[in-house]
Structures are given as C-alpha cells and as structure tokens.
Amino acid sequence: MSSSGVNFPKDGEQRPTTAVNQGAFAKCVETASPQLAQEVRSVKNWRSGYAAHVLKQVELACKSEENALSIAQDGLAFMHKTMVFERDGAEVSVTDAMAGGNKKFMDSKIFHTGVVKGTGILPKGNGLQVPYKGGVLSGAPLVSQIETWVRRGVIELSTGQALINVVQNESWSDLTDQTVVLVGAGSAMGPFPLLMAMGCNVVALDLPRKGIWDRLISIAKDSPGTITFPMSRASTKESEFAELAGCDLLAQTPEIRNWLLDVRPGERLLVGAYAYLDGPLFVRVSVAMDAIIESLMTLRKGPKIAIAYLCTPTDAHVSSAAAHAQASNEARKAPMWQKLYGAIAGMACPKRRLASNSRKPVVADDGTEYFVTDATVVEQGPNYILAKRLQHWRAVFARSQGHLVSTNIAPATATASVVSNKLFALAYEGQPYFTPIEVFEGPTSNAVMAALLVNDLRNPLSVANPDRKLRNPMELFSENSFHGGAWRCAYKYNAIGLPSIAAGLVGKYGLKYYLVLYNAVQTIGWSVILAKVVEAVIRGGFAGLASSWVSAGPLVVTMHYVMLLEILHSVLGLVRSNPVTAAIQVYSRLQVCIILKYSGNNPALLTGVMLLAWSITEAIRHAYLASNLLQLPSYLLKWCRYSFFFVLYPMGVSGELGSLAASWQDVQEWPLDRNSFDTWLINCAKTIIGVSGNSMFLLYAIYAPGLAFLYTHMISQRGKALGGGASAKKSKTA
Incomplete structure (x- = not known):
C-alpha cells in the first residue's frame, strides 16, 4: 500500500496518529458538550483512555437528535479537513x-x-x-x-x-x-x-x-x-x-x-x-x-x-431494554467459576474485574430512555x-x-x-x-x-x-444486530478476554476429554447394568426381572454416586444445564437406591422395571453426549435420546414410586445415628414420610409435578433437536 495519497498530516518528519485521533473525538462532541470536548483533550494517555470516550460520545448522541447529527457532521468535517492527500511531494486536505x-x-x-x-x-x-x-x-x-x-x-x-x-x-x-x-x-x-x-x-x-x-x-x-x-x-x-x-x-x-x-x-x-x-x-x-x-x-x-x-460488535451501541434485561439475568445465574474469577480478579486488579454488561439507561432530553451496551x-x-x-x-x-x-x-x-x-x-x-x-x-x-x-x-x-422515522438517529444501530451474544452476556465484552482464554485452554486441552471420559464411564456402567437386567430376564422371565436388583444393585448405587459430579458440572458451568434440576434428579434417584440398598423388602418386579428404564435411558444419554463432544454426531442416538422417554419416563417413575411404597415401613425402623451420607439420605426420606403422616402422600405429590415438568421439558427439547415444533409449523404455513 502506497505511503502517498490519503494519510495523517506531518509533524516534522513523522506522521503521528494520536493527535488526529484524540482531536477527532474532542471536535465531534464540542458543539454538543464543550465540557466533554475539554475532558477528551485533557486525557494524558489516549491509548488507554480512549475507550471511555467512545461510550460517552454515544451516550451524548442519545440525548437528542441534534446531538447525534452534530457529532456526526463535526467528526466527519474534522477528519476530512485534517487528514491529507499527498501526491508528488505536495499535500492538500482530503476535503480539497x-x-x-x-x-x-x-x-x-x-x-x-x-x-x-x-x-x-x-x-x-x-x-x-x-x-x-x-x-x-x-x-x-x-x-x-x-x-x-x-x-x-x-x-x-x-x-x-x-x-x-x-x-x-x-x-x-x-x-x-x-x-x-x-x-x-x-x-x-x-x-x-x-x-x-x-x-x-x-x-x-x-x-x-x-x-x-x-x-x-x-x-x-x-x-x-x-x-x-x-x-x-x-x-x-x-x-x-x-x-x-x-x-x-x-x-x-x-x-x-x-x-x-x-x-x-x-x-x-x-x-x-x-x-x-x-x-x-x-x-x-x-x-x-x-x-x-x-x-x-x-x-x-x-x-x-x-x-x-x-x-x-466490539463497540458502543444503542441496544435495547430486552438486551439489558437478559444481561442482568445472565449475571444472576452466571456459573460459580465466573463469579469466583470476578471476585478474585477484582481484588487483585480492579481493571480486570468482570464488569457488568448492564448499564443504567441514558435519559434523553425528551425523557426517552436509551440502553447502551459498551463492548x-x-x-x-x-x-x-x-x-x-x-x-x-x-x-x-x-x-x-x-x-x-x-x-x-x-x-x-x-x-x-x-x-x-x-x-x-x-x-x-x-x-x-x-x-x-x-x-x-x-x-x-x-x-x-x-x-x-x-x-x-x-x-x-x-x-x-x-423514510422510516426514528426517535433518535442512533437507533439505526439498535436493530438487525447479529452481535453473537455480546449485548446480552452477563459481563462487558472487554472484561471476558482473559477468562475466555483460560476457559478456552481448559476446554480445548482438558475439559472436553474429561467430559468424554465421564460420559464414556457412564455409558459403559449403564450398559453393564442393562446387560445384567436383560440376562436376568432371559434366565428367569418376570421372576428374573424381579430379582435383577440383586446382581445389578451395587453397580447402580455406584453409578449414582458418580452422577453427583453432574451437579458440580452444572454449578461450575461446565455444561449447560440447570444445577437445581440436576440436583433434584440425582438426589431423588440416589435416595431410592440407598433405600433399596438397606431395605430387606425389595419390591421385586417394579424395581426391575425401574432398572430397565434407567439403564436404557442413561446408556443412550451418555453415549449421545460423548459422541457430540467427539464431533461424531449420530442421528440414531439423537432420535433415541429424544423419543424413548415417552415410554421410559413413566416406567422409571412407576418403578421408583413402587420401590419407595414397598420399602417405607422399613424406613421408619432405621436409626438416626449412622454417620454416613447414606444415613443422611435415608433420614431425608424418613422426614418427608413423617411430615405426611407416615404415608407416601407427600412423595407422590412431589413426583407428579416433577414428571409433568420433565415430560413437557423433553417434548420441547425433542422439537428443537429433531426439527419439529412451532417453527416448522410456521414455515409450512408461510
């Protein structure tokens, strides 16, 4: 690219850029706010101080249409008059x-x-x-x-x-x-x-x-x-x-x-x-x-x-109230590791804190509120x-x-x-x-x-x-933005650079393979459980299914203890799932397992049905997740993952409730002083049963809405994953 033509003006033998850059930011706001123009000119280190004035310029433009237009016109005029066009050793302004x-x-x-x-x-x-x-x-x-x-x-x-x-x-x-x-x-x-x-x-x-x-x-x-x-x-x-x-x-x-x-x-x-x-x-x-x-x-x-x-997207723009609201919500539900990083980074170096992406709105001269996202x-x-x-x-x-x-x-x-x-x-x-x-x-x-x-x-x-009327010219930038999430992230885009690099490093070289290993272990474990249940059925029919807990039970308990990691995965944000939902699912099933582990009155056939439903569900789910992590997607696994639940969920819930109903009398006789996690789970069940008058009413009351929630959630997920749902219907009728 030629050094002649459009260029920065000379200052001695050099063509410095800072004076023009800082001058443009000062001049563009001078008509609307002489005070802000002076503030811009007083910045000693423009290289590090410029970003604050990008935001202030946008906020000033939001105050009125007159501000927005004067900033635009004055900024353009300054650049055209200040930048030069050089040819054959002679320079004139770009304007000339x-x-x-x-x-x-x-x-x-x-x-x-x-x-x-x-x-x-x-x-x-x-x-x-x-x-x-x-x-x-x-x-x-x-x-x-x-x-x-x-x-x-x-x-x-x-x-x-x-x-x-x-x-x-x-x-x-x-x-x-x-x-x-x-x-x-x-x-x-x-x-x-x-x-x-x-x-x-x-x-x-x-x-x-x-x-x-x-x-x-x-x-x-x-x-x-x-x-x-x-x-x-x-x-x-x-x-x-x-x-x-x-x-x-x-x-x-x-x-x-x-x-x-x-x-x-x-x-x-x-x-x-x-x-x-x-x-x-x-x-x-x-x-x-x-x-x-x-x-x-x-x-x-x-x-x-x-x-x-x-x-x-890495600029300051007028965004929307909806973007502001989601950014605030994302901050509230941010993963624990991000909140910990933000707290530690903020104490060590305030400039590196995870600053909020939600700013108070700018109130224009006519009272209109404009939300500005500073990325x-x-x-x-x-x-x-x-x-x-x-x-x-x-x-x-x-x-x-x-x-x-x-x-x-x-x-x-x-x-x-x-x-x-x-x-x-x-x-x-x-x-x-x-x-x-x-x-x-x-x-x-x-x-x-x-x-x-x-x-x-x-x-x-x-x-x-x-021809479309805008309240303020800056609204030109607030629509049709394909910002990739920058407007609605919990934290300012500028703040997530280092933690993104760290997350990328862990994700690329560690997290992915850890999650693959975790899902592989779960897939193998539940496949073995499924094999034990099927073997029991082949050998003894319904009677074999009824006795399947004897051979498969210890491994089922172990796999559920390993599944406690899924709660940690959710809390730390390693996977995109709700920590509360994960905790409820794992806790409820682990409680059933521990009750069955210590109960002398195992409810036979219903327990076998439950094990069959659990093992098929979990083997498919974890195989599907592992294949996606390895970028080896399988439509068959996806279809099974989002279709079998129609039958397997009722089977699993029926088995869980039947197992609990048959074992609750045993629960009443267990002592409270065992110092173990197993005992804590048993005592939780004992408390729930006691609250409901030594009956299963409260447990049933908890399970019914839980099943309805999971069912509707999975139906919604099925529509998204397999291409059904409202969006497809809209397209067909368009």
Whole structure:
C-alpha cells in the first residue's frame, strides 16, 4: 500500500496518529458538550483512555437528535479537513483533494472498465441458504435455528425477523436489478460470492494484485451475476483482465471517485465499505472510502446512492431494554467459576474485574430512555475504533440526508487471519462459556450478513430506509444486530478476554476429554447394568426381572454416586444445564437406591422395571453426549435420546414410586445415628414420610409435578433437536 495519497498530516518528519485521533473525538462532541470536548483533550494517555470516550460520545448522541447529527457532521468535517492527500511531494486536505471544483483531480481519469458476465443460472425456489456447523440450513430448519438464536439471545428479535423475511420471500434474493459497489471486494467478511450467486451487478474495487482478481473473476464467471472493475489500460482479452484489474484506494482516491461517477450510469449504486487494514492504515483506508462516498453523494447524477457497512460488535451501541434485561439475568445465574474469577480478579486488579454488561439507561432530553451496551475492547486500539466511528458518523449523516444506509452489526467470526493468533483462537474457544455468546465460522457470518443486507434493500420497513422515522438517529444501530451474544452476556465484552482464554485452554486441552471420559464411564456402567437386567430376564422371565436388583444393585448405587459430579458440572458451568434440576434428579434417584440398598423388602418386579428404564435411558444419554463432544454426531442416538422417554419416563417413575411404597415401613425402623451420607439420605426420606403422616402422600405429590415438568421439558427439547415444533409449523404455513 502506497505511503502517498490519503494519510495523517506531518509533524516534522513523522506522521503521528494520536493527535488526529484524540482531536477527532474532542471536535465531534464540542458543539454538543464543550465540557466533554475539554475532558477528551485533557486525557494524558489516549491509548488507554480512549475507550471511555467512545461510550460517552454515544451516550451524548442519545440525548437528542441534534446531538447525534452534530457529532456526526463535526467528526466527519474534522477528519476530512485534517487528514491529507499527498501526491508528488505536495499535500492538500482530503476535503480539497476531493472537492468538485478541483479540476486537477476531477479531470484525472486513468481507469478503463472491464466487465465479466457470469454464465451461471440463478437458482429458482432455493431461497436463503446458511452454512452452519458442517451443514447447510434453509427453509424450516433455518427458521428454527434463527428462532433458537433469538431465544438464546445470540441475535436480536428484529434480526431474527429480518432473516426470516428473507427466508420467506425467496424473490428478494434475486438481485439482478441491484448494482453494488464493493470497496474491498476480496474481504473475508465481504458479501462478494453471495451477491454474485444472487445475480447482482457488482462493481468490484480491490488492490491491483493478480491473485485477488483471478479469484474474483473466477467466482463471477461461474455465477449468474456481472462483475465490473477498473483496469489500468483498455483490453478486450479476458486472459489479461486479472493482470490489469484493480486500484490503490489510498493513492488513487480521486481517480476511483471519477471512475465511479461514470460507471453504470443511471443506476442506483449501493456502496459497501468493506476494506480493512490493521492499525493506522485502517484509519487511512476508512477516510479514503468515506471521501469517495461523500463525493458520490453530492456529484453522481441519477438516484441517490445507498451505503452499506459491517459494524463490529466490539463497540458502543444503542441496544435495547430486552438486551439489558437478559444481561442482568445472565449475571444472576452466571456459573460459580465466573463469579469466583470476578471476585478474585477484582481484588487483585480492579481493571480486570468482570464488569457488568448492564448499564443504567441514558435519559434523553425528551425523557426517552436509551440502553447502551459498551463492548469496546481496549486492546483493539484507538485507530481501529476511530475508523469504525467514521463509518458510524457517515451512516447517521447520510440517512438524515435521505440515503438508504445498511449498517448491521456482524458477530465475532473465526476467520483464518483471526484464529492464526493462538491467543485469539483460545479466546474464541472460551467465549461460548459466557452465555449466550456464540462465535461463528466465516461462511455463516457471510451468509447471514448478506441476508440482512438483502432485507435492508428489499424491506421498506427496515431501519435502513430513511423514510422510516426514528426517535433518535442512533437507533439505526439498535436493530438487525447479529452481535453473537455480546449485548446480552452477563459481563462487558472487554472484561471476558482473559477468562475466555483460560476457559478456552481448559476446554480445548482438558475439559472436553474429561467430559468424554465421564460420559464414556457412564455409558459403559449403564450398559453393564442393562446387560445384567436383560440376562436376568432371559434366565428367569418376570421372576428374573424381579430379582435383577440383586446382581445389578451395587453397580447402580455406584453409578449414582458418580452422577453427583453432574451437579458440580452444572454449578461450575461446565455444561449447560440447570444445577437445581440436576440436583433434584440425582438426589431423588440416589435416595431410592440407598433405600433399596438397606431395605430387606425389595419390591421385586417394579424395581426391575425401574432398572430397565434407567439403564436404557442413561446408556443412550451418555453415549449421545460423548459422541457430540467427539464431533461424531449420530442421528440414531439423537432420535433415541429424544423419543424413548415417552415410554421410559413413566416406567422409571412407576418403578421408583413402587420401590419407595414397598420399602417405607422399613424406613421408619432405621436409626438416626449412622454417620454416613447414606444415613443422611435415608433420614431425608424418613422426614418427608413423617411430615405426611407416615404415608407416601407427600412423595407422590412431589413426583407428579416433577414428571409433568420433565415430560413437557423433553417434548420441547425433542422439537428443537429433531426439527419439529412451532417453527416448522410456521414455515409450512408461510
């Protein structure tokens, strides 16, 4: 990338970035709050102090529409007037370089146009397809997954509705009538392949590198779309296109603008700013993209241009009351290990505490409450956030001028460049332990973000449409956010970095294999129990089933003691299950086992029925969990896991109640002074029976709602796991 073109202004022989960065944050708020502007300028260490002012800027914008617009306009003006365009040793401001009256640059037309029309056929009736966890979702299964994301808090309700709109309106995905300029067409997070597959007319801008253009042109040829691109000289030989294609966004900014003023005349352009570079280069690239967009807004003839951005989840955004409420709830039910880490880290280093993700709402001048989620990650640095602020400012201002603006928040994505950093890779492994965060693979993120762009283009009710009235321009960022759970996590995104790395380390190298071992032991143990019960039945029929406790009982008791670990797993958050539910299930069954262990009056046939139900249920459940952990999913195991309970649960409960009913007289005679866990369990049963007047009434009263709860819970889980339920019905009737 050239050092000429768009750049930071010189200070002696250097081009420092801090003065511009800090100056932009001060200048943008000066009209709305001179006091805050002075506070920004007084920060001594901007590298570590900038993040607080990202949040304050957003909160100030929420106070009124006037604040939001003045911040956007003043920030843009400062950056365009302060950043410079350097060529041949001479520097002018970006504003002057891109001015319509600057004939030196306006008359500079160095690009020729290349066009490749694809030979692919636009698929009919397939609609939106989203790659996800090794498969491709579409239709009813995709709607079901979208609803799951909404229910868990991975995405907002508006996001889910936008995606379902695209699923249910298949014609929306025919983009043969749309022209989209992709600045940074080869970007890993860009929508180029998906837009081409939808038949879009893509105007592609990227660096003049043959490898990039070989790939882009190859994709275009096989698609039903058309690609248009700048070339350094005219040629009709397709074999030369990749060598001649491309442009330098920084050094050729005015010439790129000039070419775009004339390309595909009369059509509305949607300009998508997807180019990304690290550090100060990202600011330079963002200013160059914005300079082109601003010029096209004022100088291009024909329909008003539309604009598209991908927002990062690691920023401060106006969110929603629902997101705030879930974040508060997640904090209350956070796993014990997270609470312990937060307490210890807070004492050792207050800056590393697990800060709450729930902030008090900002009360606007008109009394409206706005919730702001601060997910800014300090380590990203002030240059990254300034580049993203520039896009936010342009989005707010452009929409106020009647331009359609699509600016949706993309999730954390495990792209190759990100996971090549081992610490980032471990953090991404560990983040899902902070419910409801989910990290996505690149193809999934590409597909869902392209779908949200389609919704913004096609849906007149989308927040992108400038005709839709907003209470405050900052609400543009509160809808259609695919934040991946960052808004609804218990803790600030910036705070979970180190614990995520630790969780990722344990999860990748220890926890997974521990859980595999645990489930394998349980699978083997319960399979042995099942074999003993079956052997007893084969040898003695019903009489054999009645006597099966004699041979299988000791192992059944042992397996239930091992199952006490499941309560610990839930409390520590090692698995996603309710600790209370786990404790009730394990306790109730272990109590039955201990009573049978010491009772001289074993209830024969019902106990055998109970053992048969338990052993089949647990062998299947643990085999299913182990196979999933090893990423060896089995549909047969899944179906058995979520279908056999219809018969096995009533069998198990009948056996448990029958066993207790036949043994309760023995319970009354047991002494209270045995110093063991077994005795404690027996005394608990004795107390329950005593409270109910030496009858089984209270035990029956406890079991009845418990069975109903488990039944309805498993039916709901079955619908989600096997693709049934309400979501599928909705899709069929849509």
